[in-house]
Amino acid sequence: MLDTGDTAWMLASTALVLLMTPGLALFYGGMVRSKSVLNMMMMSLSSIGLIGILWALYGYSIAFGNDVGGGLLGNPFEFAGLRGLFVGDYGADPATFPMSGTIPALVFVGFQATFAIITVALISGAVADRLRFGPWLLFAGLWATIVYFPVAHWVFAFSDDESGVVGGWIANDLAALDFAGGTAVHINAGSAALALALVVGKRRGWPREPMRPHNLTLVMLGAGLLWFGWFGFNAGSALGANGTAAFALVNTILATCAAMLGWLITERVRDGKPTSLGAASGIVAGLVAITPSCASVSPLGGIAIGLIAGVLCALAVGLKFRFGYDDSLDVVGVHLVGGLIGTVLIGFFADPGSPAAVAGLFYGGGVDQLWRQVVGAVAVLVYSFVVSLVLAYIVKAIVGLRVTPEEEATGIDEIEHAETGYDFSSHRAVSGLSGQRPEPAAEAVPAAAGKEA
Amino acid sequence: MLDTGDTAWMLASTALVLLMTPGLALFYGGMVRSKSVLNMMMMSLSSIGLIGILWALYGYSIAFGNDVGGGLLGNPFEFAGLRGLFVGDYGADPATFPMSGTIPALVFVGFQATFAIITVALISGAVADRLRFGPWLLFAGLWATIVYFPVAHWVFAFSDDESGVVGGWIANDLAALDFAGGTAVHINAGSAALALALVVGKRRGWPREPMRPHNLTLVMLGAGLLWFGWFGFNAGSALGANGTAAFALVNTILATCAAMLGWLITERVRDGKPTSLGAASGIVAGLVAITPSCASVSPLGGIAIGLIAGVLCALAVGLKFRFGYDDSLDVVGVHLVGGLIGTVLIGFFADPGSPAAVAGLFYGGGVDQLWRQVVGAVAVLVYSFVVSLVLAYIVKAIVGLRVTPEEEATGIDEIEHAETGYDFSSHRAVSGLSGQRPEPAAEAVPAAAGKEA
Amino acid sequence: MLDTGDTAWMLASTALVLLMTPGLALFYGGMVRSKSVLNMMMMSLSSIGLIGILWALYGYSIAFGNDVGGGLLGNPFEFAGLRGLFVGDYGADPATFPMSGTIPALVFVGFQATFAIITVALISGAVADRLRFGPWLLFAGLWATIVYFPVAHWVFAFSDDESGVVGGWIANDLAALDFAGGTAVHINAGSAALALALVVGKRRGWPREPMRPHNLTLVMLGAGLLWFGWFGFNAGSALGANGTAAFALVNTILATCAAMLGWLITERVRDGKPTSLGAASGIVAGLVAITPSCASVSPLGGIAIGLIAGVLCALAVGLKFRFGYDDSLDVVGVHLVGGLIGTVLIGFFADPGSPAAVAGLFYGGGVDQLWRQVVGAVAVLVYSFVVSLVLAYIVKAIVGLRVTPEEEATGIDEIEHAETGYDFSSHRAVSGLSGQRPEPAAEAVPAAAGKEA
Amino acid sequence: MKLITAIVKPFVLEDVKGALEQIGVLGMTVSEVQGYGRQKGHTEVYRGAEYSVDFVPKVRVEVVADDTNADKVVDAVVEAARTGKIGDGKVWVTPVETVVRVRTGERGSDAV
Amino acid sequence: MKLITAIVKPFVLEDVKGALEQIGVLGMTVSEVQGYGRQKGHTEVYRGAEYSVDFVPKVRVEVVADDTNADKVVDAVVEAARTGKIGDGKVWVTPVETVVRVRTGERGSDAV
Amino acid sequence: MKLITAIVKPFVLEDVKGALEQIGVLGMTVSEVQGYGRQKGHTEVYRGAEYSVDFVPKVRVEVVADDTNADKVVDAVVEAARTGKIGDGKVWVTPVETVVRVRTGERGSDAV
Ligand SMILES: Nc1ncnc2c1ncn2[C@@H]1O[C@H](COP(=O)(O)OP(=O)(O)O)[C@@H](O)[C@H]1O
Ligand SMILES: Nc1ncnc2c1ncn2[C@@H]1O[C@H](COP(=O)(O)OP(=O)(O)O)[C@@H](O)[C@H]1O
């Protein structure tokens, strides 16, 4: 039976989570140098376009189709092209169309689509300034198909005895708690980012040559939009306007506040100054950590998890210098580490009085839930890393991955997109015939476009 | 009877659609040169202020008042100043105040106000860099009064036999399908933009002198906010949190994804490189095309419409160079063309299983619906173009339209608003007494303000 | 009994109001010089982190705990750490967990938290470019504790005979009307801003040396996000998706439109040109003025209040030059003055047909309501000013407030945060070993970081 | 060799470039500058407070040329940059002792 | 004629401008530059990684003046720009062979 | 005294700076410029419309040095800035009559 209140909240949540990807584009875009900002943002925007379509074609079906074996995969054909999910008599009262719980099935489809989109976009932070756009799209499509869609099935597809629908192994057999995607989204993306960064290799001159963020106002704007959208991500995962959503909402505020403070304190102690990039980074770290745990820990537990995530992620972003991998915008340090923290700490902080109604180690629940959390986290981490590594090598073999060193020096925006992010000059640095050339001539352009003569 | 879920979604939708106009200001503002960015944004912001007030005074009444003849116009006095729409006992249970369906009438008033606002703002993209601010306001007010308010009546005012309320001719007599405003909003604005651009004339040096976008991060941010707000625009047009809203929501995601890809592919083939401006433009083109059709075509149909719109609009933006009209930011190429595509394609793709429950040509419905769509589209196109042309000439005759060539070279921000968009300099390029002069002296300022000595 | 529609709207409203603070960061950040933009934004962001945590620890309890005497203060321990507000059986049907009205208590906690956060952030506009970050945090924490939390109790805590809960004196004993916080939020913050500005002192070179906004596109973006979020602020204060919310929603559109026009007209007349900063400022002035009155005046009354606020605030921002206090971003001129206008004008425009169902002077209600409004406004103004003055002096005495004149000339971003807002240079102005030094060395950095050798 | 430095209005840059190409000048270096002189600036107003902007955006064009070419260059630039309005700018010539093309190490005339 | 070039701290620009007006200098050209010298830069920290910024923002002021005026100009600028702190900058004088006012074609002293 | 002006590719700035330090040059002034010459620009495309960007970003490095040092400086810069590709840039030397250190008023060699 459709509940308009639940539906209203899920419609809003879908819009909120979709906004997160443009928000991420700004968050990432501001952190790179001005000659790469457009490409950085394009990797996120293109994820929306590409993954949104794949989701409708077969992604939703792989993730939420009836299990075809071992809780590893949903039936890719069951809902291919969203068939069977929308046809009905919308005029009748009560209307007849497929539902999922108290909301129309299509809202659930849209809501989950935005999760698939942003998970793929998150990965791009690791390969700023150097990955060609075509290979990015190829990798993104393959990764979503082979990694995200199945893993979403593992974690988000719950079995339903009534309808006899069978879901994924982590959600049902292992029964690890991951309310909004600490494993499927953040550990998954972070692990893939590490693999891709390793295969793509370091930026020319990194780490010797410093590459400072070109526009921190964009970074802070992006962090603000991410937080805003994340309310849909976390409280929306309650799939209705209920007490669980309220609970997740409050934890999504408190843990994030604590993480911001945690990151700033760490900077103050270690570097002498709290920075705006640190505040923005702390916000994201806190949101990542509370994503899996927002419905299973008390508000004070949420504050504790946020604080821990803020401090540990602020330290973790330094790892890449120790180990020498160029995870350019710290997808590993923030999303992989933050996701692990949030997922594992549930084993300690889970409060029986919370919607999840599970007791963690600190609440006398012993290590039972803890090991489930660890197994779930590690499973996703390993699967994502290995498959991503293989996919990256395959793409490299087929089409290659990087722009040339000269092109990298010139700037990937000019090379891959034939554009410049900003032009504040008073004079016209550009000239020449504007307007489209007759087709043949136009064909000649591409050759030239963006190339240094 | 008030439904809190429907009301919650419509309250949220109103906020979402209002946000679209600041989003448009950024989308447009980033595309012009830095010396015109403020004026470009001001044309959008001022539309909110001006049209919002006119809407309350008589706009809503013209659009949704009881028809005063031939489905052409609502009674301008019926709800003048929103009278009769708010007084009631809000404390009583059930509360007594005017409703429209399951939501308070005032929510519908607010929701529709945001449509009037953005339609006017859309026009401004055609006259970047050169239209004086006063004449813009005059044109905007006249156009809303004589063109938008009546056309909104044609398309959005449905007759209601029970209450005996009579609505507009396109919605009721013609029964063309336009769910969220492909005709009333996009064809309408695009057609007016063409007329206004023709009367205002080309920018100094166009097309010889290139005028490249000064800040593409603003353009992408704007596109992101537009998409976000568009969920309120399309799914909100269901006027409730129901299956139709869910249906519209999913199409608003899928068609937009497809259009983005369509535009990028077109660029890749024609120009050699997919651009970020192309991605942002494709997003808007897709949103425009799915606006009328989001409740009448299946998800796969939505993908098809989006793809077609992405490709055709990417080609259409070149027309201005062929025909030599300076539609500066392609309001014609994106909104007029996109609106036509979306409105007419309903005639082909309409799916009887959709909320609209109409069969298009491809679903065995024959050409019946197709010609209704064509008639509706052409009617709005012609009416808007002709009246806009006349209004533009009238404004030109009374107060003139353009800044002088010298002023245009200097930059319209300095001339019309006495401001500069950005100041990143390390030194103080400005000096002199700050603070307000005693009134008389202050009077002297305006004369000077923004003028070149 | 939980109403999912009301809950859906309040979940959305909480997200909307939280977004206002990042929006404010952009609005303020764009108005300062580029060398101070990060610090300006950090004062807002840090308010979220700090006040969010204090709210959970004891803030909510002071504001909404049962009154401990004279309507001045809620019991700080009653809900310390949010205890008693979340534990329950979320699975049961109907679920058992604490409610506030028709929504889960936790949603109300989250919603109100965002009010406390932005009120503190608003103050920062008065002390741009010069206040050290540590002292800001100290002041912010103390002010929230001693000023905001109690004042929120006065204004927002309503007594409930049933449950026997006793609330604040302004809401109950005085019965002044302040729907969404004209007194508790705007007069409160504006008054504190004046006090803090007086103690901190003028910026080096003010007003002789002009300090023009460095990025007006950020200001307009911020204004847009503020308006968007303000729908949650005002319509959300109805605590449900009902007629009162609808009423507040429409006034939040109309009064703001009118204020924008009012400000622009004032500029046109006085300075000769309407400016984009004026439009953005008018928007905020209108939103401030309609905040207390949006549920007690008719739409036309709302337009009148907005228009008056737009004109008067446009004039009020000049006062600082007359009286020589450096309220850098006009928190006094916009929030204190705007808050007073909105709060007091209720006494004139209150419409008995509105949800508040009170008659003001113009509706034959005499001066009864008027004096209640005046008393409430003045009480908050005086309390906030006096306590803020004392707190500012205390903080000054303990840790000092300002950066040195040299540091101010260099720019507070570099000094306090060791960052630069923008880097559009083509070459690398930066160099040297990147990457974290071994801890001891790192310890050495802070000393150096941001310091001029 | 000579260094010809021209301070001109931003929107004449294209014409100056064209004029130089006319007389076979293959290269130049351009930069943004702020000018102060007879041409007055303008006034901006933010929240009612006036800001007088005294400096006017200009473009600096620098050309290194043979002694023999110097005058031709000066004339070409002056010709192309003139609008007849106050603020057209200045052109000045300074002596250059050596010019080196970095790529080849060529010196003097061969370097430009 | 001489070209006086001064590299000074950004915030003294107003004073330098005033000093030049004092001695009747009607025009100048200003541009933003990055300085490197005894005055050291500063360190920035992003996500724990240090960036040492070696260059310091400075402003270049260029004035073309009569031989007779050159010294007056130099002294005026030095006077106005001095704060006594490291990094105050440099002023240097180079010979100018011709100056032309674009608008009128006037040359030499009349051109400035 | 001499003024050595170098127009080089942005990414060699660090190397040039290093090379100058090598030979004991304590200071320099750097600014962003747009270069035009043999090295062609590139084409950008916005909504299908081409924009040919003729100017290439370059960096100007200015060093005032003793007559005796001038050649060393030129060689050091040329050395450090050479990539062998078109567009490496130019270095030119102009005579300087006086140099003053603003802070101290020192003149000539002591000023740099
Ligand atoms: N004495 C000077 N030294 C250097 N540059 C100058 C001098 N006088 C003028 N300029 C430059 O020339 C530009 C135009 O000069 P101005 O006096 O405004 O107009 P005009 O050259 O037509 O008389 C100024 O903006 C400034 O950049
Ligand atoms: N040899 C030089 N050539 C060109 N510019 C120089 C030279 N030395 C210093 N400068 C400029 O002068 C500025 C100040 O020099 P610096 O050595 O820092 O302080 P001071 O001039 O007080 O000794 C530098 O930032 C740089 O812009």
Ligand SMILES: Nc1ncnc2c1ncn2[C@@H]1O[C@H](COP(=O)(O)OP(=O)(O)O)[C@@H](O)[C@H]1O
């Ligand atoms: N005649 C000139 N006067 C001033 N600057 C020049 C001149 N010729 C070239 N340049 C500068 O030198 C840069 C490199 O010159 P270019 O001809 O492109 O390559 P190369 O120096 O290797 O032949 C140009 O971008 C321009 O900034």
